Amino acid sequence: MTAYREIRVKTPLALKILPVVSVTAFFCLWEFVVRTGIVPETMLAAPSSVAQLFVLKLSEVDPDGALLQEHAWVSIQEAFTGYFLSLAVGIPLGLAMGWFVMAEGLARPVFEIIRPIPPVAWIPLTIFWFGIGLPGKIFIIWLGGLVPCVINAYVGVKMTNPTLIQMARTYGASDWQIFRQLCIPSALPMVFGALQIALACCWTNLVAAELLAADSGLGFMITMGRRLAMPEMVVLGMVMVGLTGAVIGVVIDRVEKKLLAGIRR
Amino acid sequence: MATLTPTPDIKIACTNVNKTFIQKGKQEVPVLDDVSLAVRENEFLVILGPGQCGKSTLLRIIAGLETPTTGTVTLSGADGVAHGVEGPGSDRGLVFQGYMLFPWKTVLGNVEMGPKLRGLPGKECREIAKRYIELVGLTGFEDHYPHQLSGGMKQRVGIARVYANSPQVMLLDEPFGQLDAQTRIFMEQETARIWQAEQRTVIFVTNNIDEALYLGDRIVCMEGKLPGRVQTVKDVTLPRPREFTDMEFLRLRQEIIDASQLTL
């Protein structure tokens, strides 16, 4: 009798091999396409050239003026500063907006005006105010992380179980007590969700800020690669941006899991 | 363990059904142990048992959504020839405990789903659907979406949806489990009314003794623990509509309670 739903105790061998085959084929195809000249070397760099440049940049300052680690470190610093600032401002603001009518009434119009404007659009204005340098970039990154923090914190507080709120009132708790001891813990899962989202937003905006106005950092390296017509530097920059972002994301995820170990999502 | 002697008008027969689930850690969980039962044509059979006794699994095996580890389930078609149950199909209709209505379809859309899948023309589908919506008492709600309906109404749509497909057997898996007590009594009365208006072979799974006695022609009592076994089979010959306070009703009720092996 043929079963309608098979109990899949073992994954077929094909499914285990296919991912490896797929990725390997991708890199081989990429290498092949560049080496044989189907795509000219001015437009795309082979994986081997990118790898070579990677090793080179770890110890060579040329041709863009800094080591790879220095670029990466600058970017990480900027990103984290902006990120933590946006957490520090966005989350309390969102929590307050969710509970206190005063806070929402005063903050929401300004928030709704600022919200549809992508942080990238602020770059020229930031250059007016801060010039090309660190404070401007941190401002853009901060803007990027602000919106998801506020929204998630707000929704987190709004989703507090109303029955629990009513119960707290029957115990005679004041508004502030309910906020501190009920709403904030209830909102924690959503807030932790915001951590990851805000990080992704901050990281994206970092690259944007560095593409346009910077003298160091991974985004700057990408732009230099384009100006010097060195696609391997562009690709190296892209890969480093992606890799660093992914690693930071994993770290944040681990930290979050440890902190939330007791609370069930 | 009591079974029914096979007679020519048996609609469904389960013979020596065993079911063992293999959990993720390669752990084996026996759910059904040598269960046999037979259902006559147009009979209202109730499978009664407390939670976690395998009765839902038994129903799903009859529906074809699970396969027994050993044993067979046969279904007699309209021609009287018994053939084995292989996978789910429209000859058996299942009313789910969680309603499981398609949230993106209206009441009418949900009920006419079965005829549409069989390829009937649109007008006919709609007529069939409207007929059964009327049977369950939901005329006027055809264009409502499931999220606009109460629990009892949603379950009536589920019943109408199964009826519209004209199955040979109707299977109901604790359909009123999520309703409050009074709605539940109302739905039991409705079910009895609907079934008497259009009789079908029904297998009804429940954990509620009163419900079982109110609705069933025969009650299969399962043991109260895994692996599930049939404990007794009781015939209920009370005339319909039944009274919850009838002496015979209460006597049977006490018998079942005494026989049940549940302890706190």
Next chain:
Amino acid sequence: MSSNIANETTCAFRDRQPWTVGRVLTNRYFLYTVSFCCFFLGWDYLARTLGAEGSSSLARPTEVIVALQDLWDNELAEYKLLGHIWASTQRVLIGFCIAAVLAVPLGLIMALNRYVNAIVKPLFDLLKPMPPISWISISILWFGIDETSKVFIIVIGTFVPCLLNAYNGVRLVDPELYDVIRMLGGNRRDEILHVCFPASFPAIFAGLQISLSSAWTCVLAAELVSARSGLGYIIVQGMNLSDPAMVMGGMAVIAVVAWCTTLLVTGLERYLCPWKRKIAGL
């Protein structure tokens, strides 16, 4: 079953109370109005004080309106304001549509077929962490500074959320719904057509909304780097000409246009998914 805001539609009971000063001051809409006015007044004040010192870093609201009026009537690099708006919107729409047409079916197929999933997902996971803006440079290397490079960036930026949401939308469908279709006599094809697609619609629309805001960010970034038209171009020109009024005017127009497109998608969703229930949020 626990009741939370997402579940029930309850009406808020409000007693009629007399209007006292306290109640007026804490009324939500009163506060909105106050906040709105303070925002513009504060902006104006800041702009005037900074302008008095001689630095041109902020433009007054009236100056912004004048700048927009000017753009509306006169041409900037061969286009008037409407032309620039259309240039940006056009890029967003084209890139968005291409990406949606590619990503949504691919996401659905990946969720339905394990083998396609095994081939495509690893590649997708490799490319996903790279922010779309980082592709701008390589896009310019490949396509130059014309329309194709910008549309390419938008496609990259919209592809990821669309695919992810289509993929997750199918994976999160209640498996019992497949049982229902099977019991009604459906086969695998009916499962996909009658359950997978409709059930994943809300998730796909959520993906479209996220992609849309991502698309706007991408188009702006691309236009900031190299463009001859579009809203990003207006802002860059304002920067080059040290004209904060033009910059802020451009930002205001971007806000309005982005808001309009979001409204469009939300409206479309409400039309196509009338069964979706609202959850509290901003």
